[in-house]
Amino acid sequence: MEVEMTLLSPHATEAVVDASELSALKSAAARVNDSVIPPRILVGEEVITLPSEVVDAVQDLLTRFANGDSVVIGSARTLLTTSQVADLLGVSRSFVVHLIDDGQLDYEFRGTHRRVSLTETVRYLEESKRERRAKLDAIAEVTAETGGYDGDPF
Structure with a gap:
């Protein structure tokens, strides 16, 4: 099985995420962290409450992008x-x-x-x-x- 991966350089998020988007990401990361109500997503007509592990992962991802870090997401077994x-x-x-x-x-x-x-x-x-x-x-x-x-x- 061949795995396709796109690897970003350490400063690639500067090209992918502009300054206004970084500000929005920082704000979103803070709101996720401060919220007492579990975040939910809308998939079609269905509302799904995210498990705390997923919330933690999304919050970490948002924070890393907001800090301009590059991120690689993949299965640990990849x-x-x-x-x-x-x-x-x-x-x-x-x-x-x-x-x-x-x-x-x-x-x-x-x-x-x-x-x-x-x-x-x-x-x-x-x-x-x-x-x-x-x-x-x-x-x-x-x-x-x-x-x-x-x-x-x-």
Whole structure:
């Protein structure tokens, strides 16, 4: 089964959602969050009350769009090609292959091709961000301890 995905760059929402729409999204996200009545949708003639899990997901989605974040929606079980993983991570396909070969990304074979789950891709991305942040914090701490910021006008 081939999965079609459209991946947006980090600033793609600027092209998709203009400033007035961003304002409306921020307002909608706040209203969903503040409402004591569960949100409902109208499908044809039928009114459907949304479960709290769906409300939370929609509110999170609205907030992310309102903040200008790019969003990828897919099933956690979705399997991605190495090229799709590279697009999501913002790296080259050959770097993704290197991550797979090093055991940093779990994968499975589909025929002769390696596939990585969307869940695994997001796990790696979040872990990388945490590690990068910890390393930058450590560098900043050492710099502060050694007086590297003394007299710095910034």
